[in-house]
Amino acid sequence: MHPMSISKHFLICRFFIFLFLFSIFHLKTECQTGSRVLEYSTNIRVINGSLEKINYVLIEIDDKKSDWMSDIEIPFDKKNKLNIIEACVLKPNGEIVRKLNKKDIITKSDISAGSFYEDDFIDEFRLRGNEYPYLIRYSYRITYDNFIDVCDWIPILFPDVYTDKANLTADLPSDYMVRINSSGIFDFKVDSMKDNNRFSWAFKNIIPLKKELFMSQNLVPFVTISPDTFKYGIPGSLRSWGSFGEWVDRLNQGLTDLPLSEQFIVDTMIKDLKDKRQIIKKLYHYMQDHTRYISVNIDIGGMKSYPASYVSANKYGDCKSLSMYMKALLKHAGITSYCTLVNAGSNPVHFYMEFPSQQFNHVILCVPLEKDTVWLENTSNCLPFNYLGTFTQDRYGLIINGEQSVLVKTPSLQPDDLLQSAYYYFQLNPEGNGHAILSKELKGDQFERYVTGKQELTESEMKELIEKEILPDNSELIKWELRRDDRDSPSLKIDIEMSVSNQFRRIGSSLVLNPFHLRFDDLEKPETRKMPVRIYYPVNYKDSIVYDLKFIGKYEVHLPEDIDIQSKYGYYKVKLSQNDQGIIIVMKFQLYTNEYPLNEYPGFYGFIDNIVKSRKKSGIVINPI
């Protein structure tokens, strides 16, 4: 098949994403000045099954605060050859001031956060000029013998720096089959030569992307080129999800080698259990209690798991290896399970279903039962059985099952799963000082962090976290307790006792109470918002606040009106009441899971802004009689 015949797929993808992103990356015609990337080019060649990548970078640095761009880091891994072709400092007219000396290159390990060891490295060097402005220019070549993607390229070097132009060219043999996925605005052309095709993308004037609240992922333009067949350890194919899954399966063949001693333990543990679900649960708890997450990735370890025997001996492993071990435990119990690749993260990246490629960074286990499916996250010692959480919920995963490998959607968290309810009880004197308790049920993301913290953090680290995140303003922690009903409960209860001060604002002889403890971050104004909105899982809060005011008999309370703001984005409700003991407030707030295009942003902004404004107006005024 000639590659041009498959470019139809490419065109469809491109067109689709083109529309999707049009409003974000608009072309800027006037010239940008100041510190910026003048040129970033990548040339890719596939020759005789190996891949060569040459990157060329030209940067202008105009002031001291941009000097950081002259600290160059080039990542590579042990399997690949890195060759720095050129690195120099130039005057703006192009005259070379100095060239990099080989001995000024520092090679150091590049171990990603949370990982114990990886055989990845960085070549690091510094190209400082002495007078501003100055230019730096460098280029390097990396050769890969093992690769899954031909490229997964973005036309920017630094997310917060303007880029004048960025080019990608790919020289691919005519008989080398690829599929291409891309987004953004670019000039594209294909030059067909005798044995080669050259694909070129030219991007111009790329504006930096600033982080915004509730933003979508994947808004940066990109070009991904996936080969039809590849070699990474062993040969594989990306023709379909089935073929990719089959490769993953083959690479991880024969790794469920549970040692005899452990087989014996499994037999003993499950001998009185009949129910499949009970057996899975029992083995999952055993795995949680005896292993922990330690990630060591060497060679093709990014895709290949350690055998179950490794986890059994060391009692640790990364997501792949712990999942493989769990799979081995289940297999010994006669239960079939499937490792499932997902892209983990609370705000999931956009998944390209139509484009089989390595889009994953995490492994979980899927155990299909007759009526439903059990999902197991194997890297946590404390998450409940059959709980995926904000890290992996509601996204596509690839179930690894030979040629039958398929994409499935993981279950999504529902508003009820995420209802965080809090009960505050304040006892205050007219000065606004006193004592308070807070009982809160943590769910979702907060539950996941605190249940892990409860296990892994020291008392003082935990205290710091609570003071920073949960304690209301002007309060001091006296004591706290974290409770959990049982080990599979998806929530955690926290009871806090605290002393509080200055809870009233004084205006003349009036006391003003602002009883809202839920904090809202400042949203971008509609004029400045650049990106669509995405609520990636529901937000659901209920706060009940009781003010026990013994002195209230001598005062008159002016309660503001109840609040009820409803919209398609969510709702916010406040009910206030008073009795002879004090004041009671019930607040409910929800945001629904959804995505909204940029032109709907003013509506979303208006909803949140109404809430913030209503809170400002809703101070409770307490006047002496």
Place this chain on the structure above:
Amino acid sequence: MKKSAIILSLLLFQLQTILSQVSTMEFGSISQTEIDMATYQPDPQAEAVVLFDLGDSRFIDVPTGYDIQFIRTRRIKILSKAGIRYSEVSIPIFHRDNQYETVPSIEAFSYNFNNGKLEKIPLDQSTIYEEKINNSWRVKKFVFPDVRQGTIIEYKYILETPFQFNLPGWKFQDRIPTIYSKYTVRMIPFYEYIFIAQGINKFDSQESHADPQKRHFGAVAEIYGSNLGSGVVFQDLVHTYVMKNVPAFRDESHITSVSDYIMKIDFQESKFYSPEGGSVEVISTWPLLIKDLLKADDFGKYISSSERQAKNIIEKELMLTDKSAVEKCQTIINYVKSKYAWDGFSAKFTIKSPKDLINKKTGNTAEINLFMTGLLLLPELMQARFC
């Protein structure tokens, strides 16, 4: 048949170790008290406790002279899950040019008490990794296998260094409490060190004695008790420092670095006595240190070389005549500030030559500041102050 195979393998798996009642602080010998310990009484919140930490440094004979051999033996009890983090061990090693520190041996075991039996799980040597920090430092690192709440972990490693200036210091304190910490240094008469104890008022025990074992340097021919050879006979001088029940160093806010506050001793090489007679001061007093620095190629000699290089600059680029001393200073300082850029590296010593600096126009802190010192010396501005 199958069953008996399983039982047999289980027996092999659960290596029995003879239990002693009291900690002997002997590698591999675990006491019942250590197994039973659930919390550390003086600090019930402690997530882990160092049961003992023993360090031993000595000068060993190598063909080129003497290397320092450092052996560390450490045992930790993990008291809660938060303490599991102490099962990750890092051993930094240094190298310069063709000289390398090495770690010829690491032994590590996890001990778990399961159903009345003590399981001893060895560290798989293939799970020891080496992380490259920069061009001078690497880190040997490993994680203990099968660590949970209640596990006792124990390791022993040998580090050999050809750098006499790098006589290992000793930290008596950690972020978790330490029950017993002992450091033994066996000195030989050819090197003298100054030792600095930080945060320690008094050692629980501190003792020095000469090792009765005699050692030789060079050709020694003893006849009736006197050495007729060209070499020397000497004895190690053994110094021992002990601290007991050292509390945990818990992070306190607003401190520069834990290392500046923790209880420790450091050694600094101060003098080298040649076995052939004569001695060389390494670092001993401030005036001697200044003298040394002024003689050093990458410090004092750099300043004088800057002075020579600067002549041209002063004559051709800076109009200093008719200026007051203050104005001369300002002109020179502004000149260096505007023409030379810091490359972002902080250093006491120079790497490049002043000529290089003038060409490249960028340098580390030492290169730029010492270059400026050279410039300031020239019009006899600072000399008056120096005298």
